[in-house]
Amino acid sequence: KGVQKQFYAEKGIPTADFTVYAEKYELTEALVRKEWDYPFVWKSCTGGYDGKGVSVIREEEDLIPLPEGACLAEKMIPFKNELAVIVARNVSGEVKTYPVVEMEFHPEANQVEYVICPARIEDHVAEKARAVAKKVSESFEHVGLLAVEMFQTEDDEILVNEVAPRPHNSGHYSIEASFTNQFEQHLRAILDLPLGETESKVGGVMVNLVGDENHEGQVHYQNIGKIMQMPGVTPHIYGKKQTRPFRKMGHVTIVNKDLGEARRIAEEVKKEIKVISRG
Incomplete structure (x- = not known):
């Protein structure tokens, strides 16, 4: 994450103010010097995923359980929405962006609960988000897919949070809702084939299925038959045999x-299906 943030700063890509620290004690010393105001966001420079390696620091005591090692402090952003754009870029440099999606997060697990496409935002904000995502893609000169996660601030500015260079959770809706789903698009890009149409055929909402917080062990999908009776509903099960919280x-x-x-x-x-353990 530290390398990503420094890259954005070098390339003039809008992102929240930050400072990278080689060790946790350096951040602690910076707080003693009052270089940061509470609250702010702490992020581990490596090893983070699905909300792991990210904490909101509201007071000095919140630092105690955090691991040692390289980290960064980031300014808390008052935002309206968390958005994402999937960008496809092939070997020849052709670039296409998918519509902006809106992400709703679980308040405890810091994981995406719902992905909504198209995002319920004004057109000029969506155009700005797609333009920023395209700039990020061209700066990286990646090939394949790049998921660009962003904040829409209270003033409708777009700030890049982080990226993922792969098919991504924020693009799973495309399997049912888009003319070209993100997995086909990834193959087109890396094989240097013409990129497919990125627009949606229909509105789509994705719900993440995560392990119930009170269950661990051999997985059972309770009430999956009931949700399959609902209109327009398609479940995708990843084949993991063991569940654990979130x-x-x-x-x-x-x-x-x-x-x-x-x-x-x-x-x-979301209310009906439960990912629990057997027995």
Whole structure:
């Protein structure tokens, strides 16, 4: 994460203010010098995933349980929405962006709960987000897919949070909702084939299926038959045999011409299906 943030600063890509520290004690000393105001965000420079390696520091005591090693401090951003754009770039340099998606996060696990496409934002904000994502892609000169996660601030500015150079959770909706799903697009890009149409055929909402916080062991998907009876609902199970609290075990996509109805059904799905352990 530290390398990413420094790259954005070098390339003039908008991102939240930050400082990288080689060791935890350097951050502690910076706090003694009052170089940071509470609250701020602590991030481990390596090893982070699915909300791991990220903590909001509200007071000095919050630093105590954090691991040693390289980290960064980042300014807390008052934001309206967390957004993401999947960018495809092939070997010849052709670039296409998918529509902006809106991400709703679980308050405890810091994981994405819902991905909504298209994001419920104004057109000019969506255009700005896609333009920023394209700039990030061209700066990296990557080949394949690049998921660019962003904040929409209260002033409608777009700030890049982080990227993932691969098919991504924020693009899973595309399997059912898009003309070209992200997995086909990735293959087109790396094989230097013409990129496919990125626009959506229909509105889509994705629900992440994660392990129930009170269960660990051999997985059982409770009520999966019930959600399959709901209109426009398609479950995807990842084949992991063992569940544990908040482990990603699959996702469900809901498609509907009415995005509001898709979001309503998604909430029904979330309440109905449970990823638990047997016995």
